[in-house]
Amino acid sequence: MRVVYMLDPVDRLILDESPEPTGRVLVIDAPGLAGEVGARGWDAVAYCDSLLDERLLTVPVVEELTVGSLAGVDLVLLRLPKSVAALEEYAQRLALVPGVRVVAGGRVKHMTRGMNEALATRFAEVSASLGRQKSRVLHASGPRPGGIDFPRTARDADLDLPLAAHGGTFAGTRVDPGTRLLVSVLDRVPSATVVEERGTSVSKPSNFTCIDLGSGNGTLSALLARAGHRVLALDESRAACLATAVTAAANGVSVEVRRADALEGVAPGSVPLIVCNPPFHVGTAKDSAPGLAMIDDAARALAPRGELWLVFNAHLPYLPRLRRIGRTEIVARNPKFIVTRSVRGS
Incomplete structure (x- = not known):
């Protein structure tokens, strides 16, 4: 019997807006979502900034976001971070992966135009979903790799x-x-x-x-x-x-x-x-x-x-x-x- 994870509206919207992956799926800062993705049988790995979140993961952990560690990833599911700078760094690192697509979700009240702009610094196409249950998703595709200026x-x-x-x-x-x-x-x-x-x-x-x-x-x-x-x-x-x-x-x-x-x-x-x-x-x-x-x-x-x-x-x-x-x-x-x-x- 497959385990069903307790997902909040943001996680569910991210899943519903996600295309069927053809390769590996990377889940960022969303342990419950990572568990559900793994339970679906998708080839999943996960990255969490928070150690407490990381300890909730039931899929393999990626210690850092590099070209080598993300080999084979074609889809990234991401909980939008509180900081726009954090999203900007994620965008810089994820855009190094050829052909990758990003589906990033959050609560509408915490989303800003700066998040679209942060993704657009490294992705050619950025668009927003229609929203559901006070949640919304940003889609990013067409990665444009460049230098990483963090830290x-x-x-x-x-x-x-x-x-x-x-x-x-x-x-x-x-x-x-x-x-x-x-x-x-x-x-x-x-x-x-x-x-x-x-x-x-x-x-x-x-x-x-x-x-x-x-x-x-x-x-x-x-x-x-x-x-x-x-x-x-x-x-x-x-x-x-x-x-x-x-x-x-x-x-x-x-x-x-x-x-x-x-x-x-x-x-x-x-x-x-x-x-x-x-x-x-x-x-x-x-x-x-x-x-x-x-x-x-x-x-x-x-x-x-x-x-x-x-x-x-x-x-x-x-x-x-x-x-x-x-x-x-x-x-x-x-x-x-x-x-x-x-x-x-x-």
Whole structure:
């Protein structure tokens, strides 16, 4: 008996608008859709930026979008990303595949004309479907291959900090306002020397003095490494991990980068210092659950007297959860953001 996957209206419209494939099908950022395509007997592979989405896949995973990894693909089914830059990077990479067709769907309220234009930079024909159940599909065909200009880089003049970003990296090559507020008080974060004097360094052999949880484009990782910390950067987004690594290299500092769900793989009670700017969206939907989960995981991983420095939108309900860790103080705030310091008791 064939498994039937629970698909939302966007997934169903993508399937209904798709031509019958003659070769391999690539599904991007849509684990449920990938499962249904595989269950239909199509030769399917999938790529997800999100590690959490990737772990839901029931078809083979493509680790990167290159000509070699996409050999034999003639049809791409794609959930439109939140970022137009992410779609632009996908278009650049997919257009390297001869004869490929793209069917990209999303909720109408989240679609913009810029998405059509991003596809049109590398595909000769781009058209939109009539819409159904508040969803719509963009069709792209006639690939026009060219160079790939991701990751992109830019220098933040105020911080004298080159930053790198792939299309799906949060904040791109900018320092987002929340991170900038945290950066403004970074001189109050314990130094690597202080951390080591407390005797709470992460266990050997890695011996990190700081973890940047949700590293994004690597702003905090690079600044902390520049200040002398041995930094471990963690993010579940592939685009973020790749960007953090390039940012560190551009700044001439050493940062270890891992793609991980929060602090998985980090031993309980082992981390002396965590800095974090947690997400408050899942895709296009506002959701404080990931941030709360990251706080809980930080509480598990912090060493005695270890510190969590968090920046978050002022309206989010994080303070009660932070106070479960230990003494929590507001270090900085403005009308939109709050920076807190939470110290785990001994």
